[in-house]
Structure formats: structure tokens, C-alpha cells
Amino acid sequence: MISFQKIFGKSDVFYDLLESSASHARESVQSLHKLLSDPAAPQNLDAFVAARREDKKITQQIDEALCKTFVTELEREDIESLANSLYKIPKTVEKIAERILICTDRLKGVDFSRQIKFMDAAAEIVLAMVVDLRKKVHLERVKELNDKIQQVEGDADKLMIECLRVLYTKETDAVLVVILKDLYDLMEKVVDRCRDAGNVVAHIVLKNS
Numbered sequence: 001m002i003s004f005q006k007i008f009g010k011s012d013v014f015y016d017l018l019e020s021s022a023s024h025a026r027e028s029v030q031s032l033h034k035l036l037s038d039p040a041a042p043q044n045l046d047a048f049v050a051a052r053r054e055d056k057k058i059t060q061q062i063d064e065a066l067c068k069t070f071v072t073e074l075e076r077e078d079i080e081s082l083a084n085s086l087y088k089i090p091k092t093v094e095k096i097a098e099r100i101l102i103c104t105d106r107l108k109g110v111d112f113s114r115q116i117k118f119m120d121a122a123a124e125i126v127l128a129m130v131v132d133l134r135k136k137v138h139l140e141r142v143k144e145l146n147d148k149i150q151q152v153e154g155d156a157d158k159l160m161i162e163c164l165r166v167l168y169t170k171e172t173d174a175v176l177v178v179i180l181k182d183l184y185d186l187m188e189k190v191v192d193r194c195r196d197a198g199n200v201v202a203h204i205v206l207k208n209s
Contacts, residue, residue, distance in 0.1 A: 012134065013065055013069075014062065014065065014072060014073075014074060014079050015133060015134040017058050017061055017062050017065070017083075018062075018079070018082060018083065018086065018130050018133065019127075019130055019131055019134070020058055021055050021058045021059070021083060021086040021087065021130075022086055022123075022126055022127040022130040022131070022197075023127060024051045024054055024055045024058070024090055025051075025055070025086055025089035025090050025093075025123050025126065025127070025194075025197075026120075026123040026124060026126075026127050027051055027090075028047075028048060028051040028052070028089065028090035028093040028094070028123075029089075029093055029116070029119045029120050029123045029190065030120065031047040031048060031051065031093075031097075032048075032093050032096060032097055032116065032119070033116045033120065035097060035100065036100070036112050036113075036116065037113075037116075043101060043104070044101070045094065045097055045098060045101065048090070048093060048094040048097045048098075049094065051090045051093075051094075052090045052091050052094050055086065055087050055090050055091075056087060058083070058087075059083045059084065059087045062079060062080070062083045063080075063083075066079065066080070074133070074204060074208075075204075075207075078200065078203070078204045078207070081200050082130070082197060082200045082201065082204070085193065085196045085197035085200050086126070086130075086197050088193045088196075089123065089126075089190060089193045089194060089197070092186060092189050092190050092193055093119075093190055095186055096183060096186045096187060096190070099179070099182060099183055099186070100183070103179055106175070106176055106179060107179070110180065112183070112187070114159055115156070115159065115184070115187040115188075118152055118155060118156040118159065118187075118191050119156075119187060119190045119191055119194075121152050122149055122152045122153065122156075122190070122191045122194035122195065122198075123190075123194055125145055125148050125149045125152070125194070125198065126149065126194045126197045126198055126201075128145055129142060129145050129146070129149075129197075129198055129201040129202075130197075130201060132145070132201075132205075133201060133204065133205070137205070138209075139205055139206060139209045142201065142202050142205040142206075143202065145198070146198050146199070146201070146202040149194060149195055149198040150195065150198075152191060152194075152195075153191050153192065153194075153195040156187075156188050156191040157188065160184055160185075160188045163180075163184050164181070164184065167180055167181065167184075
């Protein structure tokens, strides 16, 4: 008997890979939280480099699977778009960690807990949305999650403006202003990357509903 799975490819491989990518994105944010909040945490980039490399490997596996698979449940361009959006999350988080380790002494006493809260919330929602792709959930559920991530992104934007206002009006150390401005930008970009991935998932579900 002909195996259609062999001809067309294993249908759930893309769900497995995308879910793994979303998990690595969330883990990278959690590693950043640990780096900032736990003095005993390893002060190096090992966890971030590993997460980014693993995610890049997943993206390459998705590309290879697309070349070998004739028929997919999700459209090829949607799979590629989501994979690329997810990969940008740990890549951006790694940049944040790089800068923090370069100027650790200058950042003593700086509180990034609110930024971490928004990044973690956004990454968690993205993971839930990607997992829901396999479950073929109703459009209303995806819209609800996408609305949540849009709200997180909006709140992160407001926090960015608030932090910049304080930075520009009260901080007198010019070097620290440059450092913090760069970090605030990158932290907001992580949330933006999560929002972009959420939008791709919402688009996929809408198109297939």
C-alpha cells in the first residue's frame, strides 16, 4: 500500500519545529530575566548563543522540510514567515545580553523588571498561539490571544516613552543615557518581534478558517 505520508511528508513536522522555535524564544527571555535578577547566574552569553543557534538550526530544518514536502497543511510562505519572525526574537534578546555584559558596572541599580515582564508576557502568548495552530482552534481564540499581545505591545510602548522621559530629563551621565536608550530600544523591539509573530499566526488562522 502506498504511504501518502512518505509522498507528501509528515504533516505535523512543521508544527513540531515551529513550537520548538517558539519555546526557544520564550526560554531566551527567561534567560535574560535570570541574568538581570540573579547575581549568581552565569555572567556569559552561553545560554543566549545556544538558544539563537538552536533556533537558527530549526529555521534551516524548516527550509529543508519545505523542499522535501510536496503538500503542507499550512501554506509554504506562511510557514517561512512565521519561522523567520520567531527566529528574530532570541536573536534580539542575545543583543540585549551582549550589551548588558559589556557594561554591567554602569547598570548597577537600574531596574529592567517592567521591561522583562512585558517581554515574557509577549513571548508566552506567542508560544500559546503557535501551539494552538496544531489544535485548529477557533478564530475567536486566536483573536483573543492576538488582542492580548497587541495590548502588551501598546503597554510596552508607553513604558518606553516614560523611561525616555525620565532618562532625558533626570540622567546627567551622557554615556549611561546612550547605553540605556539602546537597551530600551532593543527591549521594546523584542515585544515588537513577538507582536509580529502573533500577527502571522492570526493571519494563518484567519486564512484557513
